[in-house]
Amino acid sequence: MTSAAPLTVVIVGGVAGGMSAAARLRRLDEHAQIVVFERGPEVSYANCGLPYYVGGAIAERESLLLQTPASLRSRFRLDVRVRHDVVRVDTAQKVVEVMDLDTGRRFTQPYDTLILATGARPRRDEPLSDVPVRSLRTVEDADVIDASLSRPGVPVVVVGGGYTGLEAVENLVARGASVTLVQRGPHLLSPLDAEMAAPIAAEIRARGVDVRLGVEVATAGSGAVTLSDGSTVAAELIIDASGVVPETALAEGAGIRLGETGGIAVDSMCRTSAPDVFAVGDGVEKLELVGGDTALITMAGLANRHGRMVADLIAGRTETVRPALGTGIVRVFGIAAAKVGWSERQLRAAGREFYVVHVHPGSHAGYYPGAETLSMKLLADPGSDAILGVQIVGRDGVDKRIDVVATAMQAGMPAAELAHLELAYAPQFGSAKDAVNILGYVAENTRTGTTPTIQWHELEAAQEAGTTLIDVRSRAEFAAGAIPGALNVPVDELRDRRDELPDGLVVVHCQVGLRGHIATRILRQHGVDARNLDGGYRTWRDATLRRG
């Protein structure tokens, strides 16, 4: 026997997951034959940069194109074929059938191992009457949108207020377009809860964008769009950022099992139901940490990481995926919004038990200029104290805090342990008690009942049932804007004015929750059944913003 012939590995899809697999495999196996088929005209492009190319922050189109077939051939000896559509997989014969989109020629390519990195496609891509519809997933999309914005004031409707939709809005405004943002759900950024997302909508509106919540596009034509509430909006272009669905036709046609989510089903090694066929990226359902079940999470980081791991497996190493957290972030007009894990809405829908904490610490020490107030929401298991989800919104330091929490969550750290993290402190960067530490302290005070809280959405019912609401802020703060029905007793006067308070349940609140916590502790020790309004006036105000 001579030594085995080189392995032939065929990869369908040449962007994030597929290209990570190809490059890593070459580093581990210099002799494998690695063939990448990509339907589009480009491989390995920066699709997360497309909105910023449209907006002009990324000036050079070339900087989006991270690799070319030629560069991949010279560095990695990859056989990369763009504009090649894999139309069929025969898992019995272990061949793929490929069509060259430029010539129409069909041919078959055998494989020893196949990696499906087919990605996802826009949920909706049919044109609406004579108004063109574009998603923002490919360089070609960006080129077409760019060309549509040749004069100022072009009316554009963006459908979908998720990460991509918000990035599109910011960049369309930067180009002088007249933008309407249409969101089917009741608030923007559906991975976040309403009170966390509300400041984003307010900011976007302040930049002149017409934000329409709770509606869909019904029909379009003659330069306008009609929404489901009957209103019409001018539109020369519709940008569809309403989400994506896994591209599974190829897998389905090959009899490869799909999961309940509609994505390709894979095990913890990204193996599909067919022998020697792996799948990674946006086309695949992921094992998700909080639910312990599969979910569709379309994040470039996961695609890259899983692609690389599959190369390790093919090269004979042992590795498994980590359950996904769904960590995500978006910045729009200077506000960043980030999340990890589940939202309150998701937990409620699944009937999970949880407790909630809202805090508003500074992004760094208050005595040093430039600190911004963060809004942070934590959801944790009241039994195990496992972190179930965190949402953070603010103008500075959001990315750092979500990454710290994601790391803690991935490590299985309970919420109260966040208080003990020894984070780097200098006044430009944080505080001796960092925002994440504060989140941990308040979590512990809440879970242990040290300071019982009520949530913003429970306040109205409590007030209707006769509960007294005490605003413990200063007189000046109270005068500048207060919750209807609140009585102002500054925290420093509470001990002396205890007799003015009723004996039943009393809800106290301050601006962000800290003085309310102090007030609650004082009152409870003086025999008052006090609870703190979680997140204070600020969370209440954010939550009620959305009604405006």
Place this chain on the structure above:
Amino acid sequence: MTSAAPLTVVIVGGVAGGMSAAARLRRLDEHAQIVVFERGPEVSYANCGLPYYVGGAIAERESLLLQTPASLRSRFRLDVRVRHDVVRVDTAQKVVEVMDLDTGRRFTQPYDTLILATGARPRRDEPLSDVPVRSLRTVEDADVIDASLSRPGVPVVVVGGGYTGLEAVENLVARGASVTLVQRGPHLLSPLDAEMAAPIAAEIRARGVDVRLGVEVATAGSGAVTLSDGSTVAAELIIDASGVVPETALAEGAGIRLGETGGIAVDSMCRTSAPDVFAVGDGVEKLELVGGDTALITMAGLANRHGRMVADLIAGRTETVRPALGTGIVRVFGIAAAKVGWSERQLRAAGREFYVVHVHPGSHAGYYPGAETLSMKLLADPGSDAILGVQIVGRDGVDKRIDVVATAMQAGMPAAELAHLELAYAPQFGSAKDAVNILGYVAENTRTGTTPTIQWHELEAAQEAGTTLIDVRSRAEFAAGAIPGALNVPVDELRDRRDELPDGLVVVHCQVGLRGHIATRILRQHGVDARNLDGGYRTWRDATLRRG
């Protein structure tokens, strides 16, 4: 029996740890008598802000004063006495003897529980001849320094190139002083290793500061300082940032045990050797994670956290300290330098086994404007893969990455697991493979021997022993500056030019390590015993900077 009399808790020291204990204790126990004695004129001031008040970034002196005795009395019913020096503790009688520094009156104060938060004092505080010496620890220090800088060009010598020394330098330059920085050790920032600290010295020199390494102040007089190498430098003021020693006189006088480090010895609940006497903050030695032993770590975050924990214990809760990581960060002239855990020098001195990784990833996606190159160094255990230390230097995103690594380290996550962290990615904030992920990937490649490396300090000896050094960067990069003796073979030509390479050990390198990794993988599979120069040209250049 009637209910117990309120507890009397006496706290010595009213800044970070002491004041955290006092405020938390009041929140848990409304009835305790809490007396805080502070020797200085202020309590609870922002000592980490003092350099920035001197420099002008913090404009208002009042913003340094976070609390006053009056505000603490009205909010927390604390009995705070400034300018009161506790001169003796009698642990048998459970009383402290106190001197009112304004009146000279002495009195005793009984306690049920005593908390020593006496802090640390400058290592050197004697005046040097007629040149005044000031540290930068109190508001009074800042006032005196501020007053000394009334005209431009005042010559100031800063002694000590640690966190505080560097912050002092930046702010003195901002005030127009003519600054000399004197550092006893061979490089600035001794918690970091030489090659990591070198760019900081280069930057500070570029701002016109005279940086003197490896020398001490010998004598001073007549407006000048003589250094240990015989040179003299003009000086109207010396700022002593050469470090601090625990303030232990009070504890020692009371027969309370000190540790081998010279700090007050405490157990995992901050209990001293005397009954009912706790100690927290800079006067106390800490249990340290990497060494598993006690160490002096003077960080405001630890003082605050431990002070709060002691209040929990006094209130009957159960809690223990977490071993300290020594997380720290400093920013000087736009460069941030951060560390967690041990340096290579510390590990080497302790005879610990470790492996090293240097990487230079971008602070965010390269295709989005504004990304800065980070320099990251990881030290990990070759057996367990435990993270022993990380150092990060750069102009953007340093604080985020050190906090993520500190969290991973505190959670006991092995180095390779950093690759799997699911961090938030949008192009302004990170990359699909974040800098921390890259650190994890390279750690794994190094530890598993996938790509064997050599370190910058091993290169010269290897070259002298006849090892070929191949620079796999482009011809243009090579021409712009190369390591002496290196042969230029761009990575994309390696396969075709394999025959030009010798059969023995070959060291390859690129700019930051990635192409070197690819080259090493290619060559090893073509039968060459190749190793990658860890951190590439950039780490080598930084390391050799310090010789300049």
